[in-house]
Amino acid sequence: MRAAVFNGPGEIDIEERPKPEIEGPDHAIVRVTHTAVCGSDLWFYRGESDREAGSRVGHEPMGVVEAVGEDVVSVEPGDRVFAPFLQSCGRCEFCRRGLHTSCVDVGSWNGDDGGAQGEYVRATHADGTLVRVPDRYADDEGVLRSILPLTDVMGTGHHAVRSAGVEAGDSCVVVGDGAVGLCAVAAARRLGAERIVAMGHHEDRLDLARAFGATDTVAARGEAAVERAHDLTHGGAAHVVEAVGAASAMETAVEVCRPGGTVGYVGVPHGMDGLDLYPLFGDNITLRGGVAPVRAYADDLLADVLQGTLDPAPVFTETVSLGDVPEGYRLMDQREAVKVLVEVDA
Structure with missing residues (x-):
């Protein structure tokens, strides 16, 4: 699969990387259709924070479920979903308190889980992490554009x-x-x-x-x-x-x-x-x-987006394809875009 990779300050490349697969009963594979470049991505892009060269990047995934593990009950193949920038189990003490970012098994979207600026990601806690979009809106591009900020910046x-x-x-x-x-x-x-x-x-x-x-x-x-x-x-x-x-x-x-x-x-x-x-x-x-427990707010914010009383979509002032993600970083770095939406053609 194609994925955006950090190869050093100012250097984002699109490379072929192994597609993630189901490895546990709680897992799901999501084919990414939309993602974004985040302002926090600029810290490592500018060399102002440490990041390993060769690592996959991106943390704001939206897409379609392709496969699920045997214990997953909240989503199934074909469902449209989005996910917060961190993965969480949904069951531990902190998740139950609405502090999903302190989950005892909190996880990112990087490494073998795919990197959200890529064609596929693996949710290791599908039931605790993925948020299902109702079928009637699953292919409404205007609505999906308004939902995508719920993965991070709106939450x-x-x-x-x-x-x-x-x-x-x-x-x-x-x-x-x-x-x-x-x-x-x-x-x-x-x-x-x-x-x-x-x-x-x-x-x-x-x-x-x-x-x-x-x-x-x-x-x-x-x-x-x-x-x-x-x-x-x-x-x-x-x-x-x-x-x-x-x-x-x-x-x-x-x-x-x-x-x-x-x-x-x-x-x-x-x-x-x-x-x-x-x-x-x-x-x-x-x-x-502190770091926002976006999953705790996702359902309420989604309801407002779907009823038309909340629309954060205007934060996306530029749109690029997956192949043009390096240009998306440049636009963000040079303040030529507030936030860049990435349309992924998997």
């Missing part, structure tokens, strides 16, 4: 807003105008936030934020941005989302948070070694969040 944005404690009538500030930040705006609107301030540096992305439900946007930098956010929220918001992962973004999130408020963080942390915790201590600011 992650939702986790950020939930972690920040957003409820109906609240004011919320979202720091970051990438796909996760934009989805956090949509999630805040879904939960009924009255004022949603999106902070970023790219006017085209802030236009998308407005389309997703932001009532105000801030494109300034540094202290000017913080002052503007304070003006819009009358001294700071009680609920703030940090959706970048950089120390500067976290510092901004804390600065725009009202004393006693909460910062929900989901940006993969990089360069946080020098982060000053005293402002959180001094203003009794709560920091909550």
Whole structure:
């Protein structure tokens, strides 16, 4: 099968790799039809995080079940499914608590399981991981495009807003105008936030934020941005989302948070070694969040997508084929795309 492979910073290649097979009773093989390039993929692409050369990449699979192990009961061959960026058993203490990313047997989509930017993946916990799309929508490309963000960025944005404690009538500030930040705006609107301030540096992305439900946007930098956010929220918001992962973004999130408020963080942390915790201590600011348990939110978010009240599809601003995944990485790296959708022709 064809799969995208990381061969060093700035080097993604499409190579022939062994197709995964059923090796256990809980397994399923999924023929991937849609996937994506994620902002978190750029950390290893840019050489800013470690990754083994020759490893398969991708973690946002959607496709059609091709085969299942003898113990699988939730899906069968021919079903349209999507899956979170991590695999989980669905049965352990942490999965039962909705913390699937801490599953005692948590797994990725890399290695022998295929890499989601490829033609096939193996779900080692099919019942605990795969989410079935109702048959009536299984071939509706428009709906599938709206469902695909539930594999990662929409669930992650939702986790950020939930972690920040957003409820109906609240004011919320979202720091970051990438796909996760934009989805956090949509999630805040879904939960009924009255004022949603999106902070970023790219006017085209802030236009998308407005389309997703932001009532105000801030494109300034540094202290000017913080002052503007304070003006819009009358001294700071009680609920703030940090959706970048950089120390500067976290510092901004804390600065725009009202004393006693909460910062929900989901940006993969990089360069946080020098982060000053005293402002959180001094203003009794709560920091909550982490890696998003996307599987815990998938069913509720899917229901909203299917009834037409949630549509995160606009985060996909470019579409490429599997063979053009290297170009998809370039588009993301150069900020020429918010998020790239990959259509896989298996």
